[in-house]
Each structure stands twice: as structure tokens, then as C-alpha cells.
Amino acid sequence: MSDVIVIGGGPAGLAGAIACASSGLNVTIVDEFIKPGGRLLGQLHQEPSGEWWNGIKESERLHQEARKLSVDIRCGVSVYNLEKENHLWNVYTNSGTLTAPFVLVATGAAEYPIPLPGWTLPGVMSIGAAQVMTNVHRVQVGKKGIIIGANILAFAILNELQLAGITVDRIVLPERNQISQKAGEPEEVMKSLLNAAHLAPSPLLRFGSRFMRRDWIRKIGLNFYPKNGVKVNGTPLQLRKAAIEIIGKDHVEGVRIADIDANGTIIAGSETIYEADFVCIAGGLYPLAELTAVAGCPFQYIPELGGHVPHHSETMETPLEGLFVAGNITGIESGKIAMAQGTTAGLSIAKHVGKGAGTIDEQLQQAVKNVRTVRQHAAIQFNPEINSGRSKMNQLWDDLYANNNREDSPKKIV
Amino acid sequence: MANMGEIVICRCEEVTYGQLQATAEEHKCTARELKLRTRAGMGFCGGRTCRPSLDRILESVIPNIAPGEIPLKYQPPIRPVTFGTVGENQ
Numbered sequence: 001m002s003d004v005i006v007i008g009g010g011p012a013g014l015a016g017a018i019a020c021a022s023s024g025l026n027v028t029i030v031d032e033f034i035k036p037g038g039r040l041l042g043q044l045h046q047e048p049s050g051e052w053w054n055g056i057k058e059s060e061r062l063h064q065e066a067r068k069l070s071v072d073i074r075c076g077v078s079v080y081n082l083e084k085e086n087h088l089w090n091v092y093t094n095s096g097t098l099t100a101p102f103v104l105v106a107t108g109a110a111e112y113p114i115p116l117p118g119w120t121l122p123g124v125m126s127i128g129a130a131q132v133m134t135n136v137h138r139v140q141v142g143k144k145g146i147i148i149g150a151n152i153l154a155f156a157i158l159n160e161l162q163l164a165g166i167t168v169d170r171i172v173l174p175e176r177n178q179i180s181q182k183a184g185e186p187e188e189v190m191k192s193l194l195n196a197a198h199l200a201p202s203p204l205l206r207f208g209s210r211f212m213r214r215d216w217i218r219k220i221g222l223n224f225y226p227k228n229g230v231k232v233n234g235t236p237l238q239l240r241k242a243a244i245e246i247i248g249k250d251h252v253e254g255v256r257i258a259d260i261d262a263n264g265t266i267i268a269g270s271e272t273i274y275e276a277d278f279v280c281i282a283g284g285l286y287p288l289a290e291l292t293a294v295a296g297c298p299f300q301y302i303p304e305l306g307g308h309v310p311h312h313s314e315t316m317e318t319p320l321e322g323l324f325v326a327g328n329i330t331g332i333e334s335g336k337i338a339m340a341q342g343t344t345a346g347l348s349i350a351k352h353v354g355k356g357a358g359t360i361d362e363q364l365q366q367a368v369k370n371v372r373t374v375r376q377h378a379a380i381q382f383n384p385e386i387n388s389g390r391s392k393m394n395q396l397w398d399d400l401y402a403n404n405n406r407e408d409s410p411k412k413i414v
Numbered sequence: 415m416a417n418m419g420e421i422v423i424c425r426c427e428e429v430t431y432g433q434l435q436a437t438a439e440e441h442k443c444t445a446r447e448l449k450l451r452t453r454a455g456m457g458f459c460g461g462r463t464c465r466p467s468l469d470r471i472l473e474s475v476i477p478n479i480a481p482g483e484i485p486l487k488y489q490p491p492i493r494p495v496t497f498g499t500v501g502e503n504q
């Protein structure tokens with residue numbers, strides 16, 4: 001029996017496993033993908049410093065390190081349930097049940113959908129699928145595409161598609177409705193993009209970011225927003241256009257697009273069909289926390305973190321004894337932060353087991369501090385209000401679980 | 415403008431926005447009941463694709479969902495498995 005089972009072999013899970021194994025614990029990682037690395041495998045971008053972030057190299061490095069420490073890594077294994085029985089966790093997988101006193105859930109994130117007419121046609125995919133096909137499988141997703149949804153993830157992957165020589169014709173918004181909500185309102189989209197202006201290599205956004213933070217200026221800015229959009233790396237970003245329908249007989253042939261006003265209301269009679277042979281839907285990311293939910297962990301809805309997240313402390317423990325979390329399951333952030341959180345979770349587990357005599361508290365504190373530092377310097381930040389989201393969770397943890405005497409506190413749900 | 419009613423929300427089970435709205439209105443149902451009546455969220459992907467949309471539809475049908483609650487509860491198995499696999503584990 002392993003001491004620790006890590007579910008998910010992305011940056012958080014790998015770093016967590018490495019920290020546990022370095023402290024002398026026996027670790028097994030299970031991941032349902034064909035190889036370890038998680039979402040790192042698709043990532044390729046240039047940092048503001050000019051340095052390249054190559055996710056494939058980064059995941060190879062982590063993988064090697066984990067193997068050197070004799071971590072047992074099992075790929076192609078899906079976990080479908082997680083349950084506690086007699087002080088041990090049962091991890092149910094499609095190739096048998098594993099049991100351990102400690103479990104680290106690092107299952108990452110999933111993508112928000114944007115349903116619209118025609119989105120079930122072949123050739124329509126989520127932006128993340130386009131990333132995996134391009135950078136992991138090296139398959140060309142199409143010749144000319146349209147991205148629906150303007151957010152940080154869309155920009156990062158736009159760049160990757162361009163590097164692979166694939167033409168992205170334009171980025172437009174989804175039609176505003178009950179499901180797309182803010183993603184269909186130009187003003188809201190502009191607001192969130194301005195906070196990440198350093199990522200948008202467009203003069204308007206960069207230049208505008210300082211003074212367009214004021215509401216009224218933003219409104220004027222949007223009213224004068226060029227009809228054909230501003231170019232992001234050569235691809236027009238059209239904040240005043242919305243996708244109404246994806247059309248095609250057996251495959252995507254184009255997108256019906258209409259002009260919209262600053263609030264996202266469609267301007268009648270402005271519809272045009274633009275040709276495309278693939279469409280990427282970029283709805284943003286949410287924490288994939290299903291396993292902690294079936295395990296019985298309490299949740300909180302924190303929009304800044306991407307949605308519903310399991311209750312957790314800054315040292316990555318949940319209220320369930322022996323259950324830890326790290327990475328995007330705790331809130332949507334970039335790969336480096338997931339890694340730092342993984343290390344924290346690993347040390348936290350080591351501490352619970354009683355490893356790392358003497359120095360463990362200090363190591364753990366250092367790791368928590370490191371998460372904050374990495375966050376401060378992150379090149380990609382998915383939600384500009386991330387710090388407020390993190391404080392909300394820390395506050396909640398303090399209120400609910402930490403106020404009691406720390407040691408033998410009754411906080412744990414056993 | 416698009417006809418909202420015809421948009422497929424749950425791709426696995428091919429349930430449209432119109433069907434969900436009509437069912438919710440007719441039966442004034444809870445999240446779980448809406449799922450069971452329409453099968454939305456019960457397909458092969460285990461709701462990974464449609465759950466966020468379902469949540470937003472539910473928000474409008476069931477007001478005042480507490481921030482500590484997940485509108486549509488998660489149930490194991492969260493991945494498709496054969497009866498054999500589940501059976502062997504018992």
C-alpha cells in the first residue's frame with residue numbers, strides 16, 4: 001500500500017508527489033491521460049521577460065524527477081469515485097481500487113461551454129481541444145478558424161495556433177444570453193481584458209489599460225471601437241461582433257455574425273456569414289472538483305477562483321482528514337502556481353505523517369510564501385481578482401476550521 | 415437572432431434549452447428532478463460539458479441557491495465505467 005495516492009499528474013500532482021517522495025513517503029500517481037504533465041503539455045508562451053515557457057519540457061523535467069524518487073506513475077487510469085472507509089481512502093479506478101491514508105486531488109480544470117446553434121457540428125471544438133491537438137498530438141485543426149469568446153486563454157492559445165501556422169480569421173464574442181452572461185457583454189469583456197493588457201500585444205489595449213479603467217471612458221472607447229476590431233498578433237479582436245450561429249452541412253462551413261452595441265444587444269440587419277473550416281469555443285475555465293465533491297468535501301462558490309471550490313487551507317488541507325488538494329482544483333491559475341501549490345500540499349502531507357523532523361514547519365511556511373511570490377510574478381493571470389478570491393477562501397477556512405485550538409481541534413470531519 | 419429554445423445544452427443526451435425550460439416550468443422541479451426528467455447531465459461525459467450551463471439555467475428556476483451549495487449534486491461514478499468494473503470493486 002502506498003502512503004499517498006495522487007490523483008492527477010499535472011504540474012500540481014507531480015510537484016506534490018515529488019515533495020512527498022522527497023520526504024520519504026511511498027507515492028502512487030494516477031492520471032487518465034496517456035502521459036503525465038496535465039495541461040502543461042499544451043503550453044507554449046513567451047513571458048514578459050522574453051523567456052519561453054515550454055510546458056512539454058517542464059513536464060518532462062517533473063516526470064524525470066518523480067521517477068528518480070521511485071514514484072509509481074500510472075497513466076490511462078481514470079478515478080471514478082473516492083470514499084473513506086476505516087480511516088483509509090478508497091480510490092476507485094477503472095483498473096481496480098487503490099487504498100491509502102492520504103490522497104492528494106490535483107485534477108485541474110475543465111472548460112466552460114458556450115452553447116450556440118450549430119455547436120455540435122464536426123469542426124467545432126473547445127479552445128483547449130485545439131491546444132491539445134496542436135501542441136500534444138501535432139494535428140492541424142483546420143486551415144482557417146474563428147474563435148468565439150475573448151479571454152486570456154483564447155489569446156494564449158491563439159498565439160500557439162499562429163505559431164503552428166494555422167490562420168485564425170477573427171475573435172468574436174458569443175451572443176449575450178442567460179448562459180454566456182458577461183462573456184457576451186463587450187464592456188465586461190473589455191474590463192477583464194484591460195487587467196491583462198500586458199498579454200495583449202495590441203496598442204489599443206496596452207495604451208488604453210491605464211485610463212480606460214474608468215467606466216465612462218471605457219464606454220466611449222467601446223463606442224469608438226473600430227468596427228473591424230483591433231489586431232492581436234494579426235488577428236482581429238472584434239468586441240462589437242457576436243456569433244449567432246455556426247453553419248455547415250456535415251462540417252463547419254462558416255459562422256453567422258452580427259454587430260452588437262456596447263451592452264451586447266444585437267443590431268438588427270447587421271448579420272454576415274464569415275467562412276471558416278473550424279471554430280474554437282473559449283468559455284474560460286472552472287475547477288474540476290468532482291472527486292472532492294463525491295468524497296463529501298464542503299464547497300464554496302467563489303467566482304474569482306473560477307466557480308465552486310472545495311474548502312481548503314493555505315497549506316492545502318481540506319476539512320476531510322487525509323484529503324488534500326492542489327492546483328487548479330482550488331482556483332484557476334497558471335502552471336507555475338499549480339506547481340508551487342503542489343509542493344506545499346506534499347510538504348503538508350509529510351508534516352501530517354510526521355516526516356521531516358524539526359525542519360518541516362519551516363519548509364511548509366516557505367512553500368506557502370513561495371506560492372504567493374509566484375502568484376505576484378505570474379505572466380498569466382486568468383482572473384484579475386485572484387487575490388481577493390484567495391483571501392475569501394482563507395478567511396472562510398479561519399472562520400470555520402482554524403479558530404479552535406489548532407492541535408486537537410474538532411474541525412476535522414472524519 | 416438565434417432561437418434559444420433549439421440550442422442543444424446537453425450534447426451527450428441531446429437535450430435542448432427549450433426542453434429544459436419547459437420541464438422546469440411545468441414541474442417546478444429541483445435540480446435533481448430536472449436532471450432525471452430530461453437526462454441532461456446524465457450522459458457519457460458525466461456532465462463535464464453541460465453542467466455549467468445547467469447550473470445557470472437552474473439559477474433562474476431555483477432562486478437563492480446558497481454559495482456553499484452545488485446546484486446539481488455530483489454522484490459517483492464520475493467517469494463512465496462498465497458494470498463489471500463497479501462490480502469487481504464490491
Ligand SMILES: Cc1cc2nc3c(=O)[nH]c(=O)nc-3n(C[C@H](O)[C@H](O)[C@H](O)COP(=O)(O)OP(=O)(O)OC[C@H]3O[C@@H](n4cnc5c(N)ncnc54)[C@H](O)[C@@H]3O)c2cc1C
Pocket residue numbers: 007008009010011012013030031032033037038039040042043044077078079080106107108109110111127128129131153156157285288291326327328329333334335336338380493
Ligand atoms: C484547456 C486548458 C488550457 C490551459 N492553458 C494554459 C496556458 O496556456 N497557460 C497556463 O499557464 N495555464 C493554462 N491552463 C491552466 C492550467 O490548468 C494550469 O496551467 C495547470 O496545468 C494546472 O495544473 P493542475 O496540476 O492543477 O491540473 P492539470 O494540469 O489540468 O492536470 C490535471 C490532471 O488530472 C488528470 N485527471 C483529472 N481528473 C481525473 C480523474 N478522474 N482520474 C484520473 N486523472 C484525472 C488529468 O488527466 C490531468 O492530467 C490551461 C487549462 C486548461 C484546462
Ligand code: FES
Pocket residue numbers: 423424425426427454455456457458459460461462463464465
Ligand atoms: S453534455 Fe450533458 S452529460 Fe455530457
